[in-house]
Amino acid sequence: MVKKSSNSLTGNLQAVSKTKFHEQIVDQVQALIAKGRLKHGDRLPPERELAGIFKVSRHSVREAIRVLEQKKVLKSRPGSGTFVILEDESSVVESLANAMLREKNTLSEIFQFRELLEPQIAGLAARNAAKKDIVVFENLLEQQQKAPHNSIQSKELDEKFHLALAKATGNSVLLQVVELFNHILLKSRHEDYQSPHRNKLSIKGHIKIVNAIKCGDSRAASKLMAGHLQAIRELVISSNNHKKD
Numbered sequence: 001m002v003k004k005s006s007n008s009l010t011g012n013l014q015a016v017s018k019t020k021f022h023e024q025i026v027d028q029v030q031a032l033i034a035k036g037r038l039k040h041g042d043r044l045p046p047e048r049e050l051a052g053i054f055k056v057s058r059h060s061v062r063e064a065i066r067v068l069e070q071k072k073v074l075k076s077r078p079g080s081g082t083f084v085i086l087e088d089e090s091s092v093v094e095s096l097a098n099a100m101l102r103e104k105n106t107l108s109e110i111f112q113f114r115e116l117l118e119p120q121i122a123g124l125a126a127r128n129a130a131k132k133d134i135v136v137f138e139n140l141l142e143q144q145q146k147a148p149h150n151s152i153q154s155k156e157l158d159e160k161f162h163l164a165l166a167k168a169t170g171n172s173v174l175l176q177v178v179e180l181f182n183h184i185l186l187k188s189r190h191e192d193y194q195s196p197h198r199n200k201l202s203i204k205g206h207i208k209i210v211n212a213i214k215c216g217d218s219r220a221a222s223k224l225m226a227g228h229l230q231a232i233r234e235l236v237i238s239s240n241n242h243k244k245d
Helices: 007-012 022-035 046-056 057-072 090-127 131-146 151-168 172-180 182-189 194-213 218-243
Strands: 075-076 081-084
Touching: 022 046, 022 057, 046 057, 057 075, 090 151, 090 172, 090 182, 090 194, 090 218, 131 151, 131 194, 151 172, 151 182, 151 194, 172 182, 194 218
Parallel strands: none
Antiparallel strands: 075 081
16 A cells, blocks of 8 residues: 655755765665655655755756665656665665765764864964954854854854855965865764754854964964864764764
8 A cells, every 4th residue: 555645754855965966865865764754655755846855957866766776765656656665674774874884984084184174274364364354253153152053054154164264364275175175064064963062062162263363373273173173073973873873
């Protein structure tokens, strides 16, 4: 017996930003299955609707469905739609476990990259920041302190803060590097990894970094950024592990 459409799940799906769009679609569908939001027999929204939700082409949606069919997670039935099938539970569990491991490894690598780059950016910003840059930092900190419980707004403000640091260096190459890799760095700032505790930790770290920049203390700014990123990484990785337990 065919179960009702799971169109109500569209609120749990998000627009994708990776280069290989279909891979992230696959990851999101598998994550919904792991959380029990998609069950055996559930029907996915139509292909056109999924393309709109993910903000990708229908080709990317079809490719993701093809991959999930190969994993024996989905089954397309002509004239009826695409359904979740969990008959071979062992293959599904293995697939989900591999996806979770990839996510954990990716997060660790992103933070490693950030820990190599951003302390140097903070140090250079302390040497080169102009008065207008300080005003930008203070405005962002004020906004962050007003929105500790808003995960989406906190993510956007965090992104703006680190981008403002790159601008404050006065180094156009560093700014281009940060902008170029921003779509990758966003994964470590995703709403799923935001929490009031993380947001308060971010604000605390950002305030210390800005104070060092105001004093023109390059060494302190670099050291504070390194410690800030380490604290955030430990919190995010730990939170990510708990969600999968």
